[in-house]
Amino acid sequence: MGGFLRRHKHAVPYLLLAPGLLWLTVFYVLPGFQMFMTSLWSGTLETGYEFALSNVSNYTEALTRFWPQFSRSILYGAAATALTFAISYPLAYTIAFRGGRYKNLLLFLVVAPFFTSFLLRTVSWTIILGDTGILLGPLKEIGVLPAEFQLLSTPIAVVAGITYNFLPFMTLPIYVSLEKIDKRLVEAAEDLFATSFGAFRRITLPLSLPGIFAGSLLTFIPAMGDYVNAELLGNTETTMIGNVIQNQFLTQNNYPTASALSFILMAGILIAVAVYARLLGTDELTAGGV
Amino acid sequence: MLAASEPFVTSSRPCSLQSEANVPTVDVKLVDVVKRFGDAVAVDHINLEVMDGEFFSLLGPSGCGKTTTLRMIGGFEEPTSGLIELQGQDVTWLPPYRRNVNTVFQNYALFPHLTIYENVAFGLRRQGVSDPELKSRVHEMLALVELSGFDARKPTQISGGQAQRVALARALINKPAVLLLDEPLGALDLKLRKQMQVELKRIQQEVGITFVYVTHDQEEAMTMSDRIAVMNRGRYEQLGEPEVLYERPTTRFVAGFLGISNLLPGTVGAADGSYAAVRLADDTTVRAPKSLFVADRSGVSVGVRPEKIRMHEQSAEPPAGHNQLSGTVRDASYIGVSTQYIVEARGGAQIMVYEQNVERATKAELWAPGESVRLSWSPDHTFVVTDDEGAAAAAPR
Ligand SMILES: Nc1ncnc2c1ncn2[C@@H]1O[C@H](COP(=O)(O)OP(=O)(O)OP(=O)(O)O)[C@@H](O)[C@H]1O
Numbered sequence: 136m137g138g139f140l141r142r143h144k145h146a147v148p149y150l151l152l153a154p155g156l157l158w159l160t161v162f163y164v165l166p167g168f169q170m171f172m173t174s175l176w177s178g179t180l181e182t183g184y185e186f187a188l189s190n191v192s193n194y195t196e197a198l199t200r201f202w203p204q205f206s207r208s209i210l211y212g213a214a215a216t217a218l219t220f221a222i223s224y225p226l227a228y229t230i231a232f233r234g235g236r237y238k239n240l241l242l243f244l245v246v247a248p249f250f251t252s253f254l255l256r257t258v259s260w261t262i263i264l265g266d267t268g269i270l271l272g273p274l275k276e277i278g279v280l281p282a283e284f285q286l287l288s289t290p291i292a293v294v295a296g297i298t299y300n301f302l303p304f305m306t307l308p309i310y311v312s313l314e315k316i317d318k319r320l321v322e323a324a325e326d327l328f329a330t331s332f333g334a335f336r337r338i339t340l341p342l343s344l345p346g347i348f349a350g351s352l353l354t355f356i357p358a359m360g361d362y363v364n365a366e367l368l369g370n371t372e373t374t375m376i377g378n379v380i381q382n383q384f385l386t387q388n389n390y391p392t393a394s395a396l397s398f399i400l401m402a403g404i405l406i407a408v409a410v411y412a413r414l415l416g417t418d419e420l421t422a423g424g425v
Numbered sequence: 426m427l428a429a430s431e432p433f434v435t436s437s438r439p440c441s442l443q444s445e446a447n448v449p450t451v452d453v454k455l456v457d458v459v460k461r462f463g464d465a466v467a468v469d470h471i472n473l474e475v476m477d478g479e480f481f482s483l484l485g486p487s488g489c490g491k492t493t494t495l496r497m498i499g500g501f502e503e504p505t506s507g508l509i510e511l512q513g514q515d516v517t518w519l520p521p522y523r524r525n526v527n528t529v530f531q532n533y534a535l536f537p538h539l540t541i542y543e544n545v546a547f548g549l550r551r552q553g554v555s556d557p558e559l560k561s562r563v564h565e566m567l568a569l570v571e572l573s574g575f576d577a578r579k580p581t582q583i584s585g586g587q588a589q590r591v592a593l594a595r596a597l598i599n600k601p602a603v604l605l606l607d608e609p610l611g612a613l614d615l616k617l618r619k620q621m622q623v624e625l626k627r628i629q630q631e632v633g634i635t636f637v638y639v640t641h642d643q644e645e646a647m648t649m650s651d652r653i654a655v656m657n658r659g660r661y662e663q664l665g666e667p668e669v670l671y672e673r674p675t676t677r678f679v680a681g682f683l684g685i686s687n688l689l690p691g692t693v694g695a696a697d698g699s700y701a702a703v704r705l706a707d708d709t710t711v712r713a714p715k716s717l718f719v720a721d722r723s724g725v726s727v728g729v730r731p732e733k734i735r736m737h738e739q740s741a742e743p744p745a746g747h748n749q750l751s752g753t754v755r756d757a758s759y760i761g762v763s764t765q766y767i768v769e770a771r772g773g774a775q776i777m778v779y780e781q782n783v784e785r786a787t788k789a790e791l792w793a794p795g796e797s798v799r800l801s802w803s804p805d806h807t808f809v810v811t812d813d814e815g816a817a818a819a820a821p822r
């Protein structure tokens with residue numbers, strides 16, 4: 136074996152890639168193709184399905200019919216991403232620069248909720264945000280809030296749930312990129328007459344952009360496709376595209392529409408990511424000159 | 426407050442770079458500065474004055490507190506106690522960006538996401554200098570460090586020596602009162618190092634800015650500095666011009682850190698004229714300049730550099746008034762330009778002697794191991810070190 140590898144050095148990268156490629160082919164490319172075919176079907180479960188290219192109208196119909204849910208998903212996803220960023224950056228910054236010997240403990244605490252199931256954690260938010268729950272109950276009792284005030288079953292609860300559930304996906308990449316920054320660069324900036332905030336803006340922030348980029352993708356993409364939070368914490372007016380797809384697939388058995396929706400979602404995310412990458416990746420943004 | 430009368434001012438010449446003003450002004454002043462990290466004392470009651478336009482070096486072994494001292498001057502570290510003044514202003518508690526000093530960091534600390542141009546322009550931009558002036562000053566500075574045309578490169582796209590010069594340019598462009606350099610040549614190979622030493626010295630003379638330079642390389646400090654403070658364990662043991670430190674070290678540590686020394690313990694005897702006698706272990710008496718002795722100290726060591734010693738036949742009569750020792754050659758190593766001998770003196774001390782290969786150059790002419798020789802050197806080349814390192818540090822002469 137060793138001899139073979141030595142004689143065929145060029146084969147090594149392919150061998151290393153092989154398991155991953157195989158995995159992707161079996162579990163991503165093939166189902167993806169299958170789903171693409173499905174999205175061009177017509178018919179129902181009872182009558183049977185028929186493939187035709189003209190069924191591309193599935194896409195336009197799905198988009199028109201479910202546009203409100205699409206735009207809502209984008210809105211909620213973006214809001215949750217912005218919120219996770221607002222919470223994560225100071226958190227990651229503090230752990231990276233002020234954590235001292237508690238660094239690892241603090242990082243553990245960030246991921247600790249992951250040891251509980253996603254569903255359980257979301258359900259427990261219904262208790263926290265409930266109309267007479269531990270948050271609103273006391274406030275209503277002392278009369279700070281009117282009795283009819285609600286958090287649960289509102290968009291706020293959905294966005295809060297998504298924010299909570301995806302927080303570590305934002306915190307960890309930002310932490311990693313901050314941790315990598317040579318502290319002497321900040322000192323050098325301060326030496327060159329930048330104030331503490333100036334040094335942050337010119338040095339720390341631009342150098343942590345890769346982490347921000349990775350973190351916001353890791354949050355935004357699953358947040359947009361999420362349906363659990365909207366299902367458990369929202370109402371009928373807060374359904375997201377994920378709920379629609381789930382409903383079409385599992386309840387309505389409308390496989391073509393569900394597949395078309397999935398593809399539209401995927402395409403939308405890809406375009407959004409490409410635009411975002413261009414924005415963050417350009418020299419103007421990272422050079423931070425003027 | 427000018428400190429010309431302070432006890433710790435050395436007897437050094439007035440700073441040579443002061444052409445117009447006849448009284449040199451003090452640029453950096455440390456008064457009784459202490460820095461502790463927890464229980465560890467990194468800097469232990471340091472008093473220093475660096476003159477305007479001076480090339481001042483902090484020299485010492487690893488961990489002696491050089492970087493910590495520099496960082497306190499730069500404002501990156503607050504002293505536990507003591508006072509730091511820059512050009513007469515107390516800056517002890519000012520943040521780095523409020524101090525008129527700039528630093529060349531040991532690893533250069535160039536901003537990796539900015540071009541060379543933006544790296545160099547960074548300080549000026551923060552001070553609000555804008556474009557026509559900014560551009561011309563950056564280009565002028567890049568020309569000074571011979572990096573014209575490198576504007577658009579990123580720090581990852583230049584060599585170590587070039588990065589070093591960018592770091593220098595980035596600091597110098599701000600025309601600071603004082604430039605702090607922490608082992609700026611540490612990462613370069615020997616040849617480039619030598620080249621950059623000359624370069625740095627040229628630039629320093631050209632811009633006339635005070636340099637405080639940290640190094641653990643004694644040769645580097647000697648070639649570049651106007652004055653050197655030799656540090657050991659958080660204090661400096663001696664402060665002075667390179668020749669003084671080399672010719673007249675006052676402590677065992679300094680004598681050993683700067684070059685090779687032969688140190689012979691003895692007791693102080695009577696003075697005669699401008700010399701005082703020291704009786705060595707083997708009962709011979711040598712003389713050294715009287716001014717080098719610290720009052721009320723009888724146990725001392727006299728020292729002499731290996732190249733100052735002459736070797737003679739046992740029967741020969743050395744120059745009158747010279748110090749003499751008899752001994753036996755134990756080892757001879759021929760290294761081309763000179764031959765290095767180890768001579769065992771009668772008292773048992775091993776003495777290192779370097780002899781230029783002028784009169785004796787061939788194998789047959791060199792002294793051979795086993796031969797009896799007489800060593801001699803001038804009393805003026807004799808220095809005196811106190812044996813207690815700690816006590817000497819307090820009073821550099
Ligand atoms: N942040 C710190 N925390 C604790 N101890 C420190 C810290 N910085 C320095 N020290 C200690 O202070 C002493 C002096 O350190 P310093 O960095 O000034 O040495 P140095 O002379 O620059 O050495 P080198 O030549 O190795 O760079 C060392 O014993 C070091 O371990």
Ligand SMILES: [Mg+2]
Pocket residue numbers: 491492493
């Ligand atoms: Mg150091």
